[in-house]
Amino acid sequence: MDFSIFGVQSTTLAITAALTGVLLVVGALVIAWLIGPRSYTEKKGEPFECGIPTRGDSMAQYHVGYYLFAILFLMFDVETVFLFPWAFRSGLCLEERSVEMEVKIKSMKHEDFKDNEYIDNLVEQLRAGGTNIIVGKLDQLMNWGVSNSLWPLCFGTSCCAIEFMCLGAARYDMARYGFEVARNSPRQADYIMCQGTINYRMAPALKRLYEQMAEPKYVIACGSCTVSGGPFKNSYCVVKGVDEIIPVDVYLPGCPPRPEAFFYALMQLQRKIKVQKYFGGVNRKEKLEGLKYVKEETK
Amino acid sequence: MAEIQDKITQLCPQAQVDTTGEFPLVTVDDAQWHDLARALKNQLHYDVLSAVVGMDWTDALGCVYYLTNTSTHELLHVKVATTDREQPRLHSVVDLWPVANFQEREVYDFYGIVFIGHPDMRRMFLRTDWVGYPLRKDYDPASNPLRLEDETNEDYTCRWVEDENGKVTKVDGKVFEDDEYVINVGPQHPSTHGVMRYRASLDGEIIKKVDVVSGYIHRGIEKMCESLTYPQMLLYTERMDYMAAHINRHCMCLCVEKALGLEVPRRAELIRLMMDELMRLSSHLLSYGCLTMDQGATTAFFYGFRERELIYDIFDRTCGARMSMSYSTIGGVVADVHEDFIKDVRHACDVIEKNLAEYHKLFTGNVIAVNRMTGVGILSKQDAIDYAITGPSGRASGWHCDVRKTNPYSLYNEFDFDEVTYENGDSMDRYMVRMKEMEQCIKILRQACDKLEAEGIQGEYIAPKVPKMMKLPAGHWYQQVEASRGAFGVYIESDGNTKPVRVHFQSPCFNLIGVVDLTCKDNMIADLITITASLDFVIPDIDR
Numbered sequence: 001m002d003f004s005i006f007g008v009q010s011t012t013l014a015i016t017a018a019l020t021g022v023l024l025v026v027g028a029l030v031i032a033w034l035i036g037p038r039s040y041t042e043k044k045g046e047p048f049e050c051g052i053p054t055r056g057d058s059m060a061q062y063h064v065g066y067y068l069f070a071i072l073f074l075m076f077d078v079e080t081v082f083l084f085p086w087a088f089r090s091g092l093c094l095e096e097r098s099v100e101m102e103v104k105i106k107s108m109k110h111e112d113f114k115d116n117e118y119i120d121n122l123v124e125q126l127r128a129g130g131t132n133i134i135v136g137k138l139d140q141l142m143n144w145g146v147s148n149s150l151w152p153l154c155f156g157t158s159c160c161a162i163e164f165m166c167l168g169a170a171r172y173d174m175a176r177y178g179f180e181v182a183r184n185s186p187r188q189a190d191y192i193m194c195q196g197t198i199n200y201r202m203a204p205a206l207k208r209l210y211e212q213m214a215e216p217k218y219v220i221a222c223g224s225c226t227v228s229g230g231p232f233k234n235s236y237c238v239v240k241g242v243d244e245i246i247p248v249d250v251y252l253p254g255c256p257p258r259p260e261a262f263f264y265a266l267m268q269l270q271r272k273i274k275v276q277k278y279f280g281g282v283n284r285k286e287k288l289e290g291l292k293y294v295k296e297e298t299k
Numbered sequence: 300m301a302e303i304q305d306k307i308t309q310l311c312p313q314a315q316v317d318t319t320g321e322f323p324l325v326t327v328d329d330a331q332w333h334d335l336a337r338a339l340k341n342q343l344h345y346d347v348l349s350a351v352v353g354m355d356w357t358d359a360l361g362c363v364y365y366l367t368n369t370s371t372h373e374l375l376h377v378k379v380a381t382t383d384r385e386q387p388r389l390h391s392v393v394d395l396w397p398v399a400n401f402q403e404r405e406v407y408d409f410y411g412i413v414f415i416g417h418p419d420m421r422r423m424f425l426r427t428d429w430v431g432y433p434l435r436k437d438y439d440p441a442s443n444p445l446r447l448e449d450e451t452n453e454d455y456t457c458r459w460v461e462d463e464n465g466k467v468t469k470v471d472g473k474v475f476e477d478d479e480y481v482i483n484v485g486p487q488h489p490s491t492h493g494v495m496r497y498r499a500s501l502d503g504e505i506i507k508k509v510d511v512v513s514g515y516i517h518r519g520i521e522k523m524c525e526s527l528t529y530p531q532m533l534l535y536t537e538r539m540d541y542m543a544a545h546i547n548r549h550c551m552c553l554c555v556e557k558a559l560g561l562e563v564p565r566r567a568e569l570i571r572l573m574m575d576e577l578m579r580l581s582s583h584l585l586s587y588g589c590l591t592m593d594q595g596a597t598t599a600f601f602y603g604f605r606e607r608e609l610i611y612d613i614f615d616r617t618c619g620a621r622m623s624m625s626y627s628t629i630g631g632v633v634a635d636v637h638e639d640f641i642k643d644v645r646h647a648c649d650v651i652e653k654n655l656a657e658y659h660k661l662f663t664g665n666v667i668a669v670n671r672m673t674g675v676g677i678l679s680k681q682d683a684i685d686y687a688i689t690g691p692s693g694r695a696s697g698w699h700c701d702v703r704k705t706n707p708y709s710l711y712n713e714f715d716f717d718e719v720t721y722e723n724g725d726s727m728d729r730y731m732v733r734m735k736e737m738e739q740c741i742k743i744l745r746q747a748c749d750k751l752e753a754e755g756i757q758g759e760y761i762a763p764k765v766p767k768m769m770k771l772p773a774g775h776w777y778q779q780v781e782a783s784r785g786a787f788g789v790y791i792e793s794d795g796n797t798k799p800v801r802v803h804f805q806s807p808c809f810n811l812i813g814v815v816d817l818t819c820k821d822n823m824i825a826d827l828i829t830i831t832a833s834l835d836f837v838i839p840d841i842d843r
Contacts, residue, residue: 158541
């Protein structure tokens with residue numbers, strides 16, 4: 001066994017490969033299958049995410065030139081894969097490990113915001129039932145992860161969207177809390193921040209987008225229009241609050257709310273996530289509900 | 300005015316001309332309307348169709364057309380009505396003013412008036428399965444509950460054709476042919492700047508036709524205004540084009556003040572003007588940020604937003620809100636400016652002026668920006684006039700259409716500033732007009748600071764006698780201002796009560812979507828994003 005790659009013994013390599021390639025991947029898949037909440041609807045299976053039902057065949061003929069382009073692209077892509085190990089070996093990348101920084105993101109302290117009865121009640125309910133220490137710790141770990149990397153779906157229909165953009169810009173900088181990666185596809189997003197009026201034409205599109213999101217998913221109704229219809233309540237074509245269409249987790253009033261209020265709402269959502277239970281059947285229940293929903297749809 | 304009266308009676312003896320109002324009002328039957336329209340355009344140079352206002356006078360349905368003369372900048376309005384409520388029909392003027400295409404579709408959508416000769420008589424804002432016509436006085440809101448099923452039947456269109464004998468028949472058609480390769484963009488798409496939807500027919504990567512589907516944020520503001528008093532209505536003006544909130548509100552105030560004959564203190568008018576210019580600055584900065592981000596220059600987006608915060612702070616201190624300020628009111632402004640107002644404005648002007656150079660360095664000369672914008676999405680001057688494209692986009696095509704210059708309102712004729720125009724009308728020019736206009740905004744603001752200082756930093760800000768019960772005299776009232784994206788107009792028809800009979804907002808962005816097809820045709824699909832970003836529309840302003 002004197003065979004080595006980049007100076008590493010092949011036995012070590014084999015063990016590493018087995019660990020990373022098999023154990024971690026299979027392990028992650030199994031764990032996700034066991035505890036990940038899921039929901040199934042027909043709309044979730046559609047190939048496009050623009051809010052409109054997909055029509056026609058998405059398989060279409062392209063000009064042969066595009067294939068050539070794709071092959072060239074792939075070639076350069078593959079090259080970069082080999083570039084990194086080579087760069088490390090040859091000492092081009094001198095700084096191999098960046099300094100590990102420990103950033104503690106402080107959520108809202110309970111003493112500062114005692115106004116959310118809903119979450120307090122939820123916590124009390126959970127405490128009353130008692131929690132297994134292992135399961136409880138695992139839940140905490142999950143929730144810590146989920147609540148600190150909430151990715152929003154870019155869904156701004158009107159004025160509130162401009163304030164949301166300010167939130168993303170340098171002064172308010174929502175990246176500090178892990179909210180920065182605004183996704184354009186609902187499949188990659190964790191929550192919809194519904195900014196702006198929803199009217200009768202938009203309602204089916206919003207519903208579709210919500211259903212296309214992966215579990216666990218949350219909704220923040222941002223601005224008076226989405227909370228209750230706001231100033232447009234008396235209109236002939238405005239939905240009087242998005243909770244008529246999709247379940248809402250946090251209501252954020254304002255016309256439009258200030259960026260500080262956005263943070264408040266996002267932290268409320270974090271608090272709500274922090275008391276979530278993944279272990280112990282919650283996800284299974286959701287799954288069954290989802291299946292029931294599909295059956296009703298197909299009927 | 301008498302001159303115009305003579306000319307019009309010469310052109311069409313049946314037309315009645317009323318010159319008692321603010322602008323001459325021509326009333327004409329539908330039978331003579333199309334001929335008169337052609338004569339007005341070709342002989343009297345009423346080249347711009349500023350607005351088409353659908354109307355329901357209970358006994359009749361009809362339209363009020365606002366025409367603008369490009370050489371004298373005079374306005375004229377023409378009233379055409381039909382008494383048939385079951386099958387209301389008017390003749391289309393799309394062949395004369397292409398801007399009427401979407402304008403007439405809007406009227407059809409709201410009032411059910413069919414336009415004979417219109418090439419594409421579909422609904423504009425409402426669902427394809429909508430029952431009834433919401434802006435009619437006898438509309439029942441219960442007829443359209445919230446429906447969560449998807450829309451169908453959106454591929455079909457129809458038109459009404461008249462033969463030589465005057466018989467009108469309906470001809471069905473399709474928006475796209477069966478073998479066309481159609482790509483759908485939106486309503487959920489980050490680069491549509493809101494909830495806009497395009498359907499683009501492609502040949503390889505080249506766009507053959509773009510069908511704009513609007514109405515995903517239509518909120519029925521015009522109908523709601525009919526049941527509100529004038530001060531209450533001001534709220535909605537800020538929520539259409541929220542990037543021109545002050546300016547739109549200012550326009551509404553000017554319109555009501557004009558109708559009431561209310562004298563506004565000079566100082567209040569000056570404050571409003573300053574707020575308008577700050578708003579314009581903020582809007583152009585946003586436009587810069589979005590346009591750059593759409594082309595991948597994310598850093599530039601942060602730069603634009605950094606300066607916008609300065610302006611937001613000024614609003615915050617004086618008006619108490621960052622957006623939707625509700626600051627102008629009928630008769631003046633609601634509160635006096637903050638004591639540091641002038642200092643803050645001067646500071647913002649200095650910072651933005653300095654940073655504009657940085658913006659150009661960052662983006663304008665960049666090879667990607669140049670390649671993606673120069674010569675792309677060309678809008679000729681004639682097209683700009685035909686499609687009534689005002690504002691920075693119109694001026695990029697070389698059309699002098701700044702309302703601040705052509706029909707000065709507020710105190711603009713006291714200020715020294717230039718109207719920025721470019722020649723080519725491509726994406727690059729539209730971008731450059733906005734960048735140069737920011738310099739002009741700063742110039743105006745500095746002059747205004749001096750004037751305000753001379754008149755006292757705090758003082759009279761609202762007219763002493765503003766009536767509590769506002770009753771506008773019966774008649775039509777129309778006011779245009781230069782909003783950040785073009786000429787914004789408010790049309791009010793009053794019957795002498797506290798509530799209006801009809802309110803119409805002529806939004807600049809609504810005309811802008813009319814040229815999406817024209818400018819994108821024969822360009823690449825990727826350019827659809829840059830072209831629409833350079834046109835810079837705000838979707839709630841389109842849909843209202």
